[in-house]
Amino acid sequence: MHCDTLWFNVRLMTLQGEALGVIEDGVLAADQGRIVHVGQAGSADHLRAAQRIDGQGRWVSPGLIDCHTHLVYAGNRANEFEQRLQGVSYAEIARAGGGIVSTVHATRQATAEQLAAQSRPRLRAMRAEGVTTVEIKSGYGLTLDDERKQLQVARSLGREMAVNVVPTFLGAHAVPPGRQAQEYIDEVCARMIPTIAAEGLAEAVDVFCENIAFSPAQARQVFEAACAHGLAVKIHAEQLSNQRGAELAASFGALSADHIEHLDAAGIAAMAAAGTTAVLLPGAFYFTRDTTLPPVQALRTAGVPLALATDCNPGTSPLTSPLLAMNMGATLFRLTVAECIAGFTRNAARALGRADRIGQLAVGMDCDLAIWDIDAPADLVYRIGFNPLHSRVVRGQLDPA
Incomplete structure (x- = not known):
């Protein structure tokens, strides 16, 4: 042979x-x-x-798989890091117009070429540590054209750097300045998701379900639109509070629920029943100095697959090292060596719906x-x-x- x-x-x-x-x-x-x-x-x-x-x-x-990143963005938020060192919380920064919204402004202003130039070093750093597949979310445009720009840049960088890019549409990341949450979600569902799906720009749809972002009812609306257009669903859930987002996502057969520090027993049971992967993000836990640990032992007991990711983003996890994320998973969350490596390989593939390929x-x-x-x-x-x-x-x- x-x-x-x-x-x-x-x-x-x-x-x-x-x-x-x-x-x-x-x-x-x-x-x-x-x-x-x-x-x-x-x-x-x-x-x-x-x-x-x-x-x-x-x-x-x-090859390592980073299954949760916001790698394509413009701008810098080192000033917010300084604010947090002085005791200002992530939620307070967001409510004051910082956080995601500040990155949205910079990303909207950047051309596709400028956006690629700023994002390329981040992907190069991951590639240098053995990453062969990376999920890249949009979510810093919050208009159809700017979300499309992010997703197109993500794909072009993957082709350029021989990395398999899995694009995710995260239009429901934050409420754009000057908009109402429900009005914006209606646009995400009626206009953005159908267009993104028709153009083949994303494989999944994500939503930030949290008290500073979108409600469970609005997340449900997003999931219904995603499923109607043949896209898989994922969720940022239970990071700052228990909104029961993971349980909701599991009811739609979500690929993953990510962050989940405040996940409860009902959410764990729903994820286990649905085969939804738990994506743990120790970089964000470390960088925001969080103290609420995800319920790792309860997830293990329930048989929920545990994935790890860098959560590379400008505000809460400016991390481009999967190897450091593994160490953080072990030291902060008490994962075993086998769990950390599986978290960036076998279970990361499950979180992306690619367990049959990578x-x-x-x-x-x-x-x-x-x-x-x-x-x-x-x-x-x-x-x-x-x-x-x-x-x-x-x-x-x-x-x-």
């Missing part, structure tokens, strides 16, 4: 099953961008590879790999400010770091 590339003398984190699925002395083969063989040394003798690569004992994992090393999956110069998987979580990436592989194509 022919294949394009065969890696041998590698240690594999397959992420198959519930743990890391380690194969200590392994081989992996790919053909036409897909994995065609994963196994122990000597199990691939029937394969005839056009290219054989000696991994020299390196560890190979699925996130594991298995036959039939896309050959997206991260190849690491480490002694053990724990090194990816344990070290701080350490980037051991040797190379990335995207759809079977080697991309040296």
Whole structure:
């Protein structure tokens, strides 16, 4: 049997099953961008590879997946960081016209080229740490044209930098200046979602359901519009208070509920029943100095998949390092090493509705790999400010770091 590339003398984190699925002395083969063989040394003798690569004992994992980012935006909010250091809360900043609205102004003013230029370094930083797939949300335009601009820039950056971009429409991120919440939500549902869906600009629709953003009733309206136009749904839920947003999203079969520090037992049960992934965002927890921990043990007990993400955004998580996010997940939320790595691979893929294509090393999956110069998987979580990436592989194509 022919294949394009065969890696041998590698240690594999397959992420198959519930743990890391380690194969200590392994081989992996790919053909036409897909994995065609994963196994122990000597199990691939029937394969005839056009290219054989000696991994020299390196560890190979699925390419990392950052399943929650707001990476495409313009402007800078370092001044708000200073305000929070002086005791001003995120909610107070938002009510005073800062927060999301200030980034909206800067993003609207930027041309597509300027927006790409400001966003490119953030994607480059993620790429350098083994990210092969990233979700990028809109939500800093809050008009149809500006939301479209964000989504188009996200896709163009992905093509340029060999990163698989999964675009999400987050028009219901904040109430635009001078608008009423219900009036704006009506526009999101009647005009924006149908247009975004028709133009194929997004795969899912997200909403910020919170006491400083949109109500559960308005979130329901958004979900109904998204489902009517064939788009998956996601939610920013229970970050600052319990609005029962995760429970609502689960009733629509949501891919994920994200943040969820204030999630209750009913929300956990609903997520478990619906197969909705919990996306934990330790960067935002750390940066805003939050003290309410997400209910990790209750989520584990209920069997809810746990994903991790950077939540890269200008106001509450200016983080572009998935490796640091893993360390934060372990130190702040007490996730295990296996949970942290699964959170950026197998379970991140579930949060994006792509578990059948990425996130594991298995036959039939896309050959997206991260190849690491480490002694053990724990090194990816344990070290701080350490980037051991040797190379990335995207759809079977080697991309040296």
